[in-house]
Amino acid sequence: MPTGTAIRDAREQLFSAAERVLLRDGPNALTSRALTTEAGVAKGVLHRHFANFDAFLAEFVLDRVQRMDAQTAALRDAAGTGTVAGNLSQALTALFGSVAVAVVALVTFRDELRDRLRETWPAGVPVLTEAATMFADYLTAERELGRLAPGADVDTVAFTLIGAGHLLFADRKSAPPEPAAVHRLVTTTLGDSVRDVSR
Known part of the structure; x- marks a missing residue:
């Protein structure tokens, strides 16, 4: 992901990717690797905006x-x-x-x-x-x-x-x-x- 991209954009991109994985493959398939692959971002993007994967999932649900x-x-x-x-x-x-x-x-x-x-x-x-x-x-x-x-x-x-x-x-x-x-x-x-x- 290019540097300087707004945090909110990255969050939305990750949230949308999580929804696609859930709908297509189900909850068991939603891993951090599957998420970042679906979103087309490096794994570091996830950890830059969320403390860990469960923190991401909690914010996604809310x-x-x-x-x-x-x-x-x-x-x-x-x-x-x-x-x-x-x-x-x-x-x-x-x-x-x-x-x-x-x-x-x-x-x-x-x-x-x-x-x-x-x-x-x-x-x-x-x-x-x-x-x-x-x-x-x-x-x-x-x-x-x-x-x-x-x-x-x-x-x-x-x-x-x-x-x-x-x-x-x-x-x-x-x-x-x-x-x-x-x-x-x-x-x-x-x-x-x-x-x-x-x-």
Whole structure:
């Protein structure tokens, strides 16, 4: 990499390379060598910007969590439009069709990464806990609009959707689930909480 390149550019280049490796080859393939090879940079570039590989991975995960802000805003804005099940099905597909599934596996199987993330993220797996909050906020908005039953337990529904969605999408080697399967999962989870799905 040429000298004088901004640090942020190098970080973004490494983050993008990590995402490509994760999506193409899975979490086990994401090593420091694979990362720098994919990014087309010398190994020293990684160590110039991060204390070690686990420090890089922690910042990568948190960066991907921050990028969920746009998804959160889009889902919140969808409240009161379309159908509740349709909105959630699209959001679930967008969430798990991204790098999220691979990030969850990465965090699950790397003890050092989990320990480092605990310094800034005290509970849960960052991508999943952020997604659960996103779904709960949306469901709360729908409940306030009267499209969910007043007693609907939005937190439980949100966590159930995230857990079931992760299981549905987790098999990276198979084709993604059909939209009908995602919709069925969502409608089953919602149960009788939805008062009028046509509104």
